[in-house]
Amino acid sequence: xxxxxxxxxxxxxxxxxxxxxxxxxxxxxxxxxxxxxxxxxxxxxxxxxxxxxxxxxxxxxxxxxxxxxxxxxxxxxxxxxxxxxxxxxxxxxxxxxxxxxxxxxxxxxxxxxxxxxxxxxxxxxxxxxxxxxxxxxxxxxxxxxxxxxxxxxxxxxxxxxxxxxxxxxxxxxxxxxxxxxxxxxxxxxxxxxxxxxxxxxxxxxxxxxxxxxxxxxxxxxxxxxxxxxxxxxxxxxxxxxxxxxxxxxxxxxxxxxxxxxxxxxxxxxxxxxxxxxxxxxxxxxxxxxxxxxxxxxxxxxxxxxxxxxxxxxxxxxxxxxxxxxxxxxxxxxxxxxxxxxxxxxxxxxxxxxxxxxxxxxxxxxxxxxxxxxxxxxxxxxxxxxxxxxxxxxxxxxxxxxxxxxxxxxxxxxxxxxxxxxxxxxxxxxxxxxxxxxxxxxxxxxxxxxxxxxxxxxxxxxxxxxxxxxxxxxxxxxxxxxxxxxxxxxxxxxxxxxxxxxxxxxxxxxxxxxxxxxxxxxxxxxxxxxxxxxxxxxxxxxxxx
Amino acid sequence: xxxxxxxxxxxxxxxxxxxxxxxxxxxxxxxxxxxxxxxxxxxxxxxxxxxxxxxxxxxxxxxxxxxxxxxxxxxxxxxxxxxxxxxxxxxxxxxxxxxxxxxxxxxxxxxxxxxxxxxxxxxxxxxxxxxxxxxxxxxxxxxxxxxxxxxxxxxxxxxxxxxxxxxxxxxxxxxxxxxxxxxxxxxxxxxxxxxxxxxxxxxxxxxxxxxxxxxxxxxxxxxxxxxxxxxxxxxxxxxxxxxxxxxxxxxxxxxxxxxxxxxxxxxxxxxxxxxxxxxxxxxxxxxx
Numbered sequence: 037x038x039x040x041x042x043x044x045x046x047x048x049x050x051x052x053x054x055x056x057x058x059x060x061x062x063x064x065x066x067x068x069x070x071x072x073x074x075x076x077x078x079x080x081x082x083x084x085x086x087x088x089x090x091x092x093x094x095x096x097x098x099x100x101x102x103x104x105x106x107x108x109x110x111x112x113x114x115x116x117x118x119x120x121x122x123x124x125x126x127x128x129x130x131x132x133x134x135x136x137x138x139x140x141x142x143x144x145x146x147x148x149x150x151x152x153x154x155x156x157x158x159x160x161x162x163x164x165x166x167x168x169x170x171x172x173x174x175x176x177x178x179x180x181x182x183x184x185x186x187x188x189x190x191x192x193x194x195x196x197x198x199x200x201x202x203x204x205x206x207x208x209x210x211x212x213x214x215x216x217x218x219x220x221x222x223x224x225x226x227x228x229x230x231x232x233x234x235x236x237x238x239x240x241x242x243x244x245x246x247x248x249x250x251x252x253x254x255x256x257x258x259x260x261x262x263x264x265x266x267x268x269x270x271x272x273x274x275x276x277x278x279x280x281x282x283x284x285x286x287x288x289x290x291x292x293x294x295x296x297x298x299x300x301x302x303x304x305x306x307x308x309x310x311x312x313x314x315x316x317x318x319x320x321x322x323x324x325x326x327x328x329x330x331x332x333x334x335x336x337x338x339x340x341x342x343x344x345x346x347x348x349x350x351x352x353x354x355x356x357x358x359x360x361x362x363x364x365x366x367x368x369x370x371x372x373x374x375x376x377x378x379x380x381x382x383x384x385x386x387x388x389x390x391x392x393x394x395x396x397x398x399x400x401x402x403x404x405x406x407x408x409x410x411x412x413x414x415x416x417x418x419x420x421x422x423x424x425x426x427x428x429x430x431x432x433x434x435x436x437x438x439x440x441x442x443x444x445x446x447x448x449x450x451x452x453x454x455x456x457x458x459x460x461x462x463x464x465x466x467x468x469x470x471x472x473x474x475x476x477x478x479x480x481x482x483x484x485x486x487x488x489x490x491x492x493x494x495x496x497x498x499x500x501x502x503x504x505x506x507x508x509x510x511x512x513x514x515x516x517x518x519x520x521x522x523x524x525x526x527x528x529x530x531x532x533x534x535x536x537x538x539x540x541x542x543x544x545x546x547x548x549x550x551x552x553x554x555x556x557x558x559x560x561x562x563x564x565x566x567x568x569x570x571x572x573x574x575x576x577x578x579x580x
Numbered sequence: 581x582x583x584x585x586x587x588x589x590x591x592x593x594x595x596x597x598x599x600x601x602x603x604x605x606x607x608x609x610x611x612x613x614x615x616x617x618x619x620x621x622x623x624x625x626x627x628x629x630x631x632x633x634x635x636x637x638x639x640x641x642x643x644x645x646x647x648x649x650x651x652x653x654x655x656x657x658x659x660x661x662x663x664x665x666x667x668x669x670x671x672x673x674x675x676x677x678x679x680x681x682x683x684x685x686x687x688x689x690x691x692x693x694x695x696x697x698x699x700x701x702x703x704x705x706x707x708x709x710x711x712x713x714x715x716x717x718x719x720x721x722x723x724x725x726x727x728x729x730x731x732x733x734x735x736x737x738x739x740x741x742x743x744x745x746x747x748x749x750x751x752x753x754x755x756x757x758x759x760x761x762x763x764x765x766x767x768x769x770x771x772x773x774x775x776x777x778x779x780x781x782x783x784x785x786x787x788x789x790x791x792x793x794x795x796x797x798x799x800x801x802x803x804x805x806x807x808x809x810x811x812x813x814x815x816x817x818x819x820x821x822x823x824x825x826x827x828x829x830x831x832x833x834x835x836x837x838x839x840x841x842x843x844x845x846x847x848x849x850x851x852x853x854x855x856x857x858x859x860x861x862x863x864x865x866x867x868x
Binding site for chain 1: 614615616617618619620621622623625649650653660665667669733734755756757758759777778779780802803804823824858859
């Protein structure tokens, strides 16, 4: 069986020799288990309470035990089916029942040849891994074998910490008879003069001083063998990562030195520790990075759908608002068109003045409203009028604001028409309702863009555009409301001084001469008519 | 003369863009899948408070309290070509679920993935659930929840809290994309504050269960219907900030800007529900 010699030494040598009889029933605590089955893989992974683990995997034609190849299999052959059958039986079990089921598993008798050997090996591997490790002091040594480990630690623990040297130790132990082995781990051994030691001496991480006789082979890993005067080894001496100091003495057999590439156990151990530290560090960094990403984007899918939903809701809200305002605009054009035109003209000619008046009017609304109620309340005859004043004043204010906003929107629509934007040519030749609708849409452009941007979840830009849109809307309402107040609801046509107000407001006054004669009054022309005549794009007259 | 009809097409265009683009961006039908079944469990070993995070992209999900002695038990069936299981336990942090092995994995064709998760009953935990396109049935009853955050994409999810939470929870959040989403027995959550953030779809919030204190519930809906199911005897105050959203305020009376249940002042436990919604409906149902 080709895979057999690749079994970790832990399974091949130490545990079979160390585990005493009658250990069944005293199984390790399984703290974590993972059973995975797919077409290409059937694997079992166990973690034990003492941080040890066992992983057996049938994957892609190879049987792996703790990552080491154990043998080969063919998908759906008897061994593969037996293994999958076992996993199917234990998949619903945890801890104790799981450990017992795995420990008690016996390979099917139908298996033959290499499959039977591999199954037997798997069985033994699981039994050994699941059995409780016994402290050497408590373990009754098997006949013909002595084991010694320092103090409180177990041989298994000691060997596990020397996994880096296990490969070379396995090589050193090749063909060495183990029936009468003496195993020492992590301690020095001295064979005094006149003393005789019978059997194979295996010394791991310890020094050996020989003054007497060892009747058998000696295998030393990670230590120094001092062969003193009179010292004798009748068999072979094999040194794995060790040194030999001879000052007399003899070796009856061969002396074989094995080296793992010049690395000392300590160096290898340090490297292993370093590797683990690096792994921990990288894992911590990756987890921190993932955590950071997760906090930034808790759920991309959910977020995307929420954004789409909000964008659609926002756009629909904009469209409905536009339609409602356009409908109100149509009503205004139908019922109070002349007044709307007067307000629009005033807002166009004196926007700053209208805005200032609108702002002042806005601040005065509530005081006027309250004062009106108080004034009506102090007289008996006025009290009934409170019932009219209370609801009608806010309504009138709202209508005035609406009328003003529509008038400004009409002006904006005209401005858009004059720009000759591609695709918007139809506005120029349209009637005044379309022009006004285009103006409303233009005033709402930032809000519409903000709604659309919600799809991308660009919170800052969405907020910025919403702010800009709100500012534009409020400004339009202020100018419109002011124009309504100036024209008394569109009943008073704009005065000449109004038309000049803004020009004067922004113009450089230049040197003021006290002797300058007063400006002659302009002809008493109707500014609305004049404007209509001078700007052919104001096609509402034609359409009307 | 051309008409400004383009404005009228905006909603349609928006809907097409919103729904069509993500679908168009998806790759064609998923290739043949290689299914892998995995069972993982870990024994309870005296853990204290834990931070548990569950990720599941697509498929069917079930979840509930586990049996004694087990910290978690997770059974998965997933496409091993595109996904891999997650079961990482370090310190007080536990990550479970399935994650994609590469970016931009389509969830189409992965509806048959399955995940069944059982969590320990006696361990206080901050639970963070993150799902994609799933059909989920969750029972959080019996799990000691100190915080809950559920985030799901396009899903059909039903969350039930079948048993009262033994610890007071500071906040519970449900973030839903496009979903048919139902939460049952919210009272058993034992939460100070509950937040529901839904994009579009149908959301049913059942306020049944055992209330152990007052609570504030905030619902933010985009498009869709919201059904609020209150048990008789629970003091309810409903405030709304809505746009083109109808309200069927059965059993509630309006006082100021809020709607109150008839026994609000006398109720042992009072729940304030704030709804922010656009385009949809809010239905109030009283359950005996």
